[in-house]
Amino acid sequence: MSTKTDNPSHAVQPYFGVVPEFVTTRGGAVFSTTGTMWEVREAAARVRLHFDKLPPLSISFLTAFQATLIWYARNASLWHFRNMFQRASNLFEAKFDVTRTVIGEINAVDILNFRGSLGEAHEYKLGAVSGFLEQWHAMGYAGVTADAAHQLKQLRLKGNPKGVDVTTRHPTKGPFTDLELEALQHNLNRAYGNGDVSDAEYVLCWLFMALGQRPVQYAVLKVSDVAQSVDNDGIKTYYISVPRGKRRDSKPRKEFKVRALTPQIGKHVFRYAQKLKAQFEGKLKDPNAAPLFPSADIGEAPDGYAYHQTSAEIGIMLADALSRLNVVSERTGDFIKVGAKRFRTTVGTRAAQEGHSELVIAELLDHSDTQNVGVYVKSTAEIVERIDRAMAMYMAPLAQAFAGKLIAGPAEATRAFDPASEIRAPQITKSLKCMSSCGKNGPCGFLKPIACYTCGSFEPWLDGPHEMVLDYLLSDRDRLMKDADPRIASINDRTIFAVAEVVALCEESKAAREASNG
Numbered sequence: 149m150s151t152k153t154d155n156p157s158h159a160v161q162p163y164f165g166v167v168p169e170f171v172t173t174r175g176g177a178v179f180s181t182t183g184t185m186w187e188v189r190e191a192a193a194r195v196r197l198h199f200d201k202l203p204p205l206s207i208s209f210l211t212a213f214q215a216t217l218i219w220y221a222r223n224a225s226l227w228h229f230r231n232m233f234q235r236a237s238n239l240f241e242a243k244f245d246v247t248r249t250v251i252g253e254i255n256a257v258d259i260l261n262f263r264g265s266l267g268e269a270h271e272y273k274l275g276a277v278s279g280f281l282e283q284w285h286a287m288g289y290a291g292v293t294a295d296a297a298h299q300l301k302q303l304r305l306k307g308n309p310k311g312v313d314v315t316t317r318h319p320t321k322g323p324f325t326d327l328e329l330e331a332l333q334h335n336l337n338r339a340y341g342n343g344d345v346s347d348a349e350y351v352l353c354w355l356f357m358a359l360g361q362r363p364v365q366y367a368v369l370k371v372s373d374v375a376q377s378v379d380n381d382g383i384k385t386y387y388i389s390v391p392r393g394k395r396r397d398s399k400p401r402k403e404f405k406v407r408a409l410t411p412q413i414g415k416h417v418f419r420y421a422q423k424l425k426a427q428f429e430g431k432l433k434d435p436n437a438a439p440l441f442p443s444a445d446i447g448e449a450p451d452g453y454a455y456h457q458t459s460a461e462i463g464i465m466l467a468d469a470l471s472r473l474n475v476v477s478e479r480t481g482d483f484i485k486v487g488a489k490r491f492r493t494t495v496g497t498r499a500a501q502e503g504h505s506e507l508v509i510a511e512l513l514d515h516s517d518t519q520n521v522g523v524y525v526k527s528t529a530e531i532v533e534r535i536d537r538a539m540a541m542y543m544a545p546l547a548q549a550f551a552g553k554l555i556a557g558p559a560e561a562t563r564a565f566d567p568a569s570e571i572r573a574p575q576i577t578k579s580l581k582c583m584s585s586c587g588k589n590g591p592c593g594f595l596k597p598i599a600c601y602t603c604g605s606f607e608p609w610l611d612g613p614h615e616m617v618l619d620y621l622l623s624d625r626d627r628l629m630k631d632a633d634p635r636i637a638s639i640n641d642r643t644i645f646a647v648a649e650v651v652a653l654c655e656e657s658k659a660a661r662e663a664s665n666g
Contacts, residue, residue, distance in 0.1 A: 389404040558609070
């Protein structure tokens, strides 16, 4: 086996380690060290290390650096291996910015300069690389000086702050508000019904919303992980066995946690899984081993993971599907920033608001302990105590909750003069007079007219009593806020904004009509 090495002399010359041509990672992947880029693919992860993008390093220093990285490839997770490369790269870049010369060592001055360049808020980045440098030195490779190793042991560094996006309710990185989540769900359902998102995208998005697991866990899911049971009364229950994924031994499907799915989600996931199974007949020896979210081609994945996407590709698939919905946040007035982590923190935050303990939240999010879930209990989602008419009218265009179309009257309805399409609200208006139309053919199990305002088939009439509906909902919310749980009181908030939007559209249309009539 050929190797890259400096010829060590134990008497005089420093030793810079050995870099074999091929390396086997702890997870069982084999990669080549030839060339300026190392590419490693394990079950649900692909890592690329670009040595050609580093600042100028001496050959000896580069060899020692790579030899240390190989120790991490063999003894740590693939992500830790990648992170050590990235953090060390940051240190090298900082030194090169100061010296503008080829890097041949890291000494104590470099450590202190790097710390100073980071500032107190980011000194955790030095903490992340310090273990790597100490390992480098401990293995006897030259390149990290003795004074640097001593300096690292003396440092007391602040760690990476945990849960800041959750505690601050960050509008683009933290958990979604109820309105944002409901808007995403509503628009996802509508897009799926219109054929604008695929089966795979629809199932993936709903699993992220319902379970809040990590992308790696969805990446290694297989058809066999989705199950259905039928009791003696014929009632079906749906389950999904979620691989734990984040394991130190790099075997993401070694342990599972069984999660029950709601009938609405479970039925669709099970049907989708069975369709995938049929598609992989003849492609795989066992079609039950097909990935739940397959790639277009077989790929270069290890045995057992043919056609599996990586966790990064799963994250891209999620973001791409939901970004196409163009849902606007009521907090920012801009399109909602979507990422896997936001769904995870939303599940934790909502569970805390519902009164669940840290142990329950840790179980939901598949944490091995409770040390990282306290942030959810300390920062529960905010519920606006009171929404008046002025706030509803202000928030309406931001919430974009109204999904139908305003029409002048029954003559413009999709199902013009069809008695079955007429919508009334006698409990609100105290009248049997029709106020709106429904453009959908077929049965509807939702409560009219409350649920109608957020439905894409809803066609409110220009002269309908929509202000009465708005006043009714606002009054009912105030009553429930006093007499019931705030979460119950706020359940119709998105509908309130939808009704307010209809009221505003009616006012604009009437004003335009009056202006045109002189």
